[in-house]
Amino acid sequence: MDAGLIAIGAGLAIGLSALGTAIAQAKIGAAAIGAILEKPESFVSVLILLVIPETLVIFGFTIAILIIYVLK
């Protein structure tokens, strides 16, 4: 397959998943600040909730690697 198309596919995989993570983290982050202000002891739970959407970008990254390595 054309190297350019492979690169675009890999870029889209990681770029779009990063965008999804960013949108989710922005919303969780805003709510997290409010939660921590009201209940400081919730810091650890909130931190964990905040990093949950990072799974999306990890998947995107893995898919990008697979696209490059499998289709190369």
Added chain:
Amino acid sequence: MIQRMAKMRIVGPVTLLDQVTELLQNLGVIHLEPSPGQIEGLPGIDRLALDPDHQKRKSALEKLRKDLHDLIVFLPDVRSPFPLPEPDHPSPRQGKHFLEEMKSAIDQLQPRVNGLSAQVRDCEEEQSLLFKYERVLEAMAPLLQQIQESRELDFIGLVIETEEEAVIEELRGVLGEITGNRFELFLSRVDSKSLAGLLVIHRDFSATVRESLWQENINELKLPSSLADRPFGQALKTLLTRRLELPIQIEGLRETLRQISFQWRSSLLRFEIWVENRLSQMESVVYFYQTRFAFMVYGWVPERKVFLLIHRVSRVFSGKIVAERMKMNREEINQVPVALENPPLIRPFETFIRSVSLPRYGSVDPTPFLAFFFPLFFGMILGDAGYGIILLAFSIYAGKKWGNLLLIQNLSAVFVFASLSSILFGFLYGEFFGELGVPIGIHPIWINRMEEFMVLIKISLGLGGCHLFLGMALGVMTAIRRREAKEVWVKGAGMILVAAVLMILAGTLGVLSSFFLARAGLILAVAAFIVILSFGGVRSLMELHNIVNLLSYLRLMGIGTASAALAFAANTVGRMSENVILGILAGSILHLINLLFGIFSPAIQSLRLHYVEFFGNFFQPGGREYRPFKKIKRV
């Protein structure tokens, strides 16, 4: 691990109540149970109430505690050159003598210390007031030497903004007109923004001149209200004198307080501890029940301390008080307090467990597993010997510098393990600040993270599978311990399901190049799915989350590769510069940023893999902390 607990009951005559509470407090092993189910509502048994004599003594001690606190708070913390002895615990007879002695000392000290503290406070308030006039007074001090006090003269202090300096000439004109040129205006610069002025006029013109100043919008210097009735010159001189006197006066008062503190503070602190412990004994009776002549109390004791409690109670009271082990009901299991007991090397990792919640009694303490997997995951992700060495040095330094704070002490110990793991993986990956180790012979021993992505994916999934498998096995074990048969089936089938998915992945990705492996995995997965549905119903489909959770372990590869790529990028940027120093500087800054990410990101990601993926299979939060009734050593 979670210490095994025994339920205890202590019964005896009400007349020995004081001695019993004192002994229990001295032993410090029993967690008093506020609501033992068996006893509530039984006829003839009520909550123990303090008699009037106890009530009176308790009120007296509470007043004493307040007086002591109010006294100690004013005494500066002067360290004695000799170490403080352990707080002594006088016997009831000695205690009475000790109490009278300390009461009389407090009665003598209180008015003296309160008086000195009030004087310090007044002087400090005066000083802060004078601070407002500080610059103006400094500017006016030379002007005061030029004037002579007279009853016929009036002195007016002025503050003129530098921006409005032009108004001075205008003012001189106005003053000349009002007074017939019989005035003196001395000026001195306060700072770049203002001038201080001292206007001397005949008293007859005071009212007119003040009105003109107001019309010209010139600020008159207002002196403190305490000096407002004095002539201006005299008031200024008083302020200047006080400005010099106050620091000496405050220091003198503080020195007196320091001397009192040196003589008394440690004794008062010891006495405060004694009072707290006495009060704690009296307050503990809220956990006691009584009949007409006897009392009883229930509590939880670590199994290995049961003999100590029974033996000491029997020996001290010669059989008049009975301490006995009770049978624990199944319903009570969630009521049992939890005490974690781990070897010293593992104990710092308890911080991560406590920050979420203590596990319930009868479930599994995940600390030993976290102590093994956290550094392993951290090292796998950071995986750079250079970063690991810096982190190790910082962890040791932080532990020594701020080790008196328990949290810092624990975190520094955790990060020592994490950084050692990072150094080890750094050598396995051949990374020392990226590829900077190549010239000194550091090459990948195991894998090259920048090239062998597919191998890393397989390792991450494999390790994740093992981690999840362990979590599920612990879940099965907890279900067996708690005798929840359905849960055992559902969790067991969940384990098989994950194993099946791993087999399918291994067959498909070619880890073990077998077509049959993938098919066998598929059959096992369907079988496990049916078992889960049959025993757990639709709700148990949540067990399928482990398949998605398995993929979550890909972050071990993803974040790790990103960290390695950033280190390589830092070196590339450094090399791009033609200026060597600039190149080193740019590279170092990028490495520093990567290191900061490298501390937080692997730590958070490793914790997340534990809290979300691992704990989800077995961890039962909501344990009550074991808090034995014991003497405090510091307030």
